[in-house]
Amino acid sequence: LRVTEEERLAEIRREIQRVTEEIIGLTADRMRLSQEAGLIKETRGRPLEDIEVERRLKSAVRAKSVELGVDPDFAQRLLNILISRSVGVQRNVTSRGGTSPVSIYQQAKQLEKDGQNIIHLEVGEPDFPPPPQVIASLKKAVDEGHIGYSEPGGIEPLRRAVAEHLNDKFGIDLSKDEVLITPGARFALYLAASIFLRTGGGALIFEPAYPAYRRLVDIFEGRPNIIQATLEDDWTPDTSIVEDSISQRPDLMILNYPTNPTGKVLSDNTFTEILDQAAKKDVPVISDEVYRDYSFKTCPSILKYTDCRSIFISSFSKSYSMTGFRIGYAVASREDIERMTRIQSVSLTCIPEFIQRAAISALECEDELTANIGKIHQRTNYSLRLLEELPFICRKPDGGLYLFPKIDRPGFDGDKYATNLLEKQGVAVTPGSAFGDYQDYLRISLCQPEERLEEAFRRMRETL
Numbered sequence: 031l032r033v034t035e036e037e038r039l040a041e042i043r044r045e046i047q048r049v050t051e052e053i054i055g056l057t058a059d060r061m062r063l064s065q066e067a068g069l070i071k072e073t074r075g076r077p078l079e080d081i082e083v084e085r086r087l088k089s090a091v092r093a094k095s096v097e098l099g100v101d102p103d104f105a106q107r108l109l110n111i112l113i114s115r116s117v118g119v120q121r122n123v124t125s126r127g128g129t130s131p132v133s134i135y136q137q138a139k140q141l142e143k144d145g146q147n148i149i150h151l152e153v154g155e156p157d158f159p160p161p162p163q164v165i166a167s168l169k170k171a172v173d174e175g176h177i178g179y180s181e182p183g184g185i186e187p188l189r190r191a192v193a194e195h196l197n198d199k200f201g202i203d204l205s206k207d208e209v210l211i212t213p214g215a216r217f218a219l220y221l222a223a224s225i226f227l228r229t230g231g232g233a234l235i236f237e238p239a240y241p242a243y244r245r246l247v248d249i250f251e252g253r254p255n256i257i258q259a260t261l262e263d264d265w266t267p268d269t270s271i272v273e274d275s276i277s278q279r280p281d282l283m284i285l286n287y288p289t290n291p292t293g294k295v296l297s298d299n300t301f302t303e304i305l306d307q308a309a310k311k312d313v314p315v316i317s318d319e320v321y322r323d324y325s326f327k328t329c330p331s332i333l334k335y336t337d338c339r340s341i342f343i344s345s346f347s348k349s350y351s352m353t354g355f356r357i358g359y360a361v362a363s364r365e366d367i368e369r370m371t372r373i374q375s376v377s378l379t380c381i382p383e384f385i386q387r388a389a390i391s392a393l394e395c396e397d398e399l400t401a402n403i404g405k406i407h408q409r410t411n412y413s414l415r416l417l418e419e420l421p422f423i424c425r426k427p428d429g430g431l432y433l434f435p436k437i438d439r440p441g442f443d444g445d446k447y448a449t450n451l452l453e454k455q456g457v458a459v460t461p462g463s464a465f466g467d468y469q470d471y472l473r474i475s476l477c478q479p480e481e482r483l484e485e486a487f488r489r490m491r492e493t494l
């Protein structure tokens with residue numbers, strides 16, 4: 031009997047190898063089909079990704095996995111990895127790398143080096159200096175010798191100062207142990223994503239969105255579950271689609287209000303409705319609130335919502351014009367802060383202490399912050415008036431540092447226009463395609479004084 035069992039085991043192993051090779055063969059077939067689809071999309075000028083097609087494929091796979099008794103969660107991850115590979119293959123055959131604010135910025139910087147006078151409206155980097163107290167504290171900290179290694183999660187006085195700052199602002203009761211100091215909001219996003227996203231996982235993202243969210247999901251070979259908002263709906267996402275996407279149990283959901291690029295702030299009701307849905311299905315939420323100081327109306331915060339697992343993210347970059355300091359923070363439960371701190375410790379050891387000491391004094395600069403907000407608000411109104419003379423349709427942002435107008439010209443191609451505008455007129459803006467399927471939009475950053483904005487709009491008109 032033992033011999034026959036041994037024989038059976040050997041037979042099973044041969045069979046497993048055969049099935050596995052079949053899976054690889056089928057994967058090769060799938061890649062070939064993707065490549066061919068990519069070439070057709072290229073010649074027909076179709077976008078690489080189609081949210082509806084992807085949604086249908088996902089539900090078909092879910093139904094099939096249930097029918098065949100395969101764990102639907104596993105089937106979904108496998109599918110996400112396959113789709114993410116297909117998108118990669120199609121990018122290669124179509125050589126569409128995608129535009130991003132950073133790629134336009136690099137191109138603009140190169141032109142500047144070559145002697146061109148460029149107006150930078152492509153990045154969200156405030157043109158005003160950091161508060162003078164911040165620079166003074168930075169120098170003092172270096173002089174006092176705060177130049178060695180420090181705690182991986184941030185120095186205690188800064189974590190305490192951030193907790194107190196938020197407690198005052200929101201009437202909450204955070205402790206320093208619920209705060210993690212990070213090198214900018216961007217790294218906080220990476221840490222937050224890495225504790226929630228598993229390989230092949232899904233992430234619910236509201237577009238138009240900051241391009242880094244998709245790139246984060248790419249790192250984990252996951253797929254974004256995209257909820258698209260439209261200008262016609264006042265950039266408010268359809269909550270019934272949100273409910274449907276949440277029911278598929280993505281690994282996480284990312285919110286960003288005020289939104290980069292639209293400047294949208296959700297109503298309290300919509301914000302709470304979305305969070306209630308996430309709480310019901312235990313989907314963790316990352317709320318990137320780096321622009322909340324630049325809200326021109328009341329902006330709800332995840333910090334006031336306690337029913338779901340969440341990570342609040344903010345930064346010193348935008349509010350205090352400290353982009354090059356690379357300093358931001360995350361607020362979460364002690365357990366999640368510990369998880370993120372372990373990754374930060376392994377990858378970075380710690381953040382320079384003199385920068386953290388400078389950040390403490392930034393939190394005391396209320397007057398400078400109020401002046402910065404006033405300046406951006408004034409430029410927003412000024413630019414909206416200038417836009418009226420162009421065929422641009424723009425909703426007044428509720429906050430943030432940008433305008434995101436739709437260009438009212440049939441067949442307008444934001445990528446071509448942005449390239450032309452940069453090369454011929456020396457004005458750098460980001461095409462809407464960087465933020466999702468928004469080819470006929472442009473993102474215009476308001477981080478330039480009014481005279482420069484006026485000049486840029488004049489050149490934009492000429493290029494149209």
Ligand SMILES: Cc1ncc(COP(=O)(O)O)c(C=O)c1O
Binds near residue numbers: 214344357
């Ligand atoms: C929505 C959003 N989150 C995060 C960041 C990054 O901020 P930081 O400079 O703190 O990394 C940006 C920068 O443009 C952003 O637009």
